[in-house]
Amino acid sequence: MKKYFNDPSYREELLKKGKGFFHKFRFYFLGAFVLFLLLMVVYTNYIVSGLPSLEELENPRPELATKVYSIDGxxxxxxxxxxxxxxxxxxxxxxxxxxxxxxxxxxNFYEHWGVTPWRFIRAMFKNLFYLRLKEGASTITQQLARNLYGLQNANESAFDKATRKLREFITSVQIEKNFTKKEILEMYLNTIFFGRGAYGISAASAVFYDKKVEELTVGESAMLIAILNGPNYYDPIRHPERARSRRDLVLALMVNEGRLSQIQADKIKAEPLSFSTNEVEGPLGIASHFVEYIRQQMREKADKYGFNIYKDGLSVYTTLDSRMQKYANRAVEEHLAEKQQQFDLIWNWNKKPVLLEKILDRTARQTDQYRKSENKDSVVDILKKQSCIHRFNKEGISVD
Known part of the structure; x- marks a missing residue:
């Protein structure tokens, strides 16, 4: 070190060597820089190619279920x-x-413009440090961008997740430019998944509480928002204690933000959990054959009139009176037991094994388990066996 400061000729020699090194490998450095720029251009185009179009941004169209109504609503x-x-x-x-x-x-929803840059940068640095996405840093607008435009894919790699985060960042800014805060909240609450097949706050209030969204109480509102953190993990019907704990956290956060008093929160916490179990009419409703007839009629008209009965959120009003239909269903149930006993006296399934086999096979193939299973043959065998066991236990009939 002394020689460097005291000997000018030595310093010059070192500088020449350094200059010679960079000069010697200047083409490699230049090539690396050009390659880096090309990769950045390609990656930028890749990011842009996955963004929603201007038309999609200005006119988002989430999938909406078509509803069939009775004449009494x-x-x-x-x-x-x-x-x-x-x-x-x-x-x-x-x-x-x-x-x-x-x-x-x-x-900070009302203060930011779709994203919180410093929080986003901090999260990305943490993710790079751990070599995986440990911190999301997603605002409500970013979550909306992900859900509304399908930016998230299944089985994402770390690269895919990082790319998706950048797309969410860009899309969120565009959403904030095109919509008001109220419109963003409205779209978010109509697209988010609440579990049990319910997308949006309206479907969730019907599934979990059997009521219209306008009728939700503060406690029910807190519970539905609590579910969002993990619809399966915090399913309040399957895991009530987990859901209660998460709901209590939501209430505590509302108190901290001045949106709820501690007295109100304590009162809600003391109330027992109660959810809808209105499944008396079965999963297909009170008039399943009539609804299926409507579906077939709508499908025939779909191409002619240019609508999609599964995605366009149509409201179909019919002449069927739900009150009269319930009375009819009840009358059938009351008389069916008597008719079944009369039928059993003159009919023996052991003498009709081929017919029974066909009926069990057809019935098994109409179940949700069959439609969702990859190994359909095994599902059919299991369901047929269960049906036979049920008949044996109920009527003393043995069928192999």
Whole structure:
């Protein structure tokens, strides 16, 4: 070190060597820089190619379930492919739902413009440090971008997740430019998944509480927002204690944000959990054959009139009276038991094994288990065996 400062010739020699090194390998450095720029251009185009178009941004179209109504206003059935979702306006959503959502998911929602840059950068650095996405840093608008435009794919790698985060960042800014805060909250609450096949706050209030969204109480609002953190993990019917704990956290956050008093929160915590178990009419509703007839009629008209009964959220009003239909169903149930006994006296399934086999096979293939299973033959065998065991236990009939 002394020689460097005291000997000018030595310093010059070192500088020449350094200059010679960079000069010697200047083409490699230049090539690496050009390659880096090309990779950045390709990656930028890749990011842009996955963004929603301007038309999609300005006119988002989430999948909505079609509803079939009776003449007295009752829902007889719904048609949807994968998402049971109904749309409600912002004014129909209770303020307690909005307060619970903002307190829990994005307390700075009204201050940011879709993203919080420093939080996003901090999260990305943490993710790079751990070589995986440990921290999401998603605002409500970013979550909306992900859900509304399908930016998230199954089985994402770390690269895919990082790319998706950048797309969410860009899309969120565009959403904030095109919509008001109220419109963003409205779209978010109509697209988010609540579990049990319910997409959107309207479907969730019907599934979990059998009521319209406008009728939700503060406690019910807090519970539905609590579910969002993990619809399966916090399913309040399957895991009530987990759901209660998460709900209590939502209430505490609402108190911290000044959107709920401690007295109100304590009162809600003391109330027993209660959920809808209105499954008396069965999964297909009170008039399943009638609803299926409507579906077939709608499918025939779909191409002619240019609508999709599974995605366009149509409202179909019929002449069927749900009250009269319930009376009819009850009358059938009352007389069917008597008729079944008379039938059993003159009919012996052991003498009709081929017919029984066909009926069991056809019935098994109409079940949800069959439609969802990859190994359909094994499902058919299991369901047929269960049906035979049920008949043996109930009627003393043995069928191999």
């Amino acid at each position: 009752e829902v007889l059935g719904t048609f949807f492919l994968t998402k049971n979702r109904s749309y409600v306006g912002y004014n129909q959503i209770p303020q307690s739902v909005i307060d619970a959502l903002i307190s829990t998911e994005d307390k």
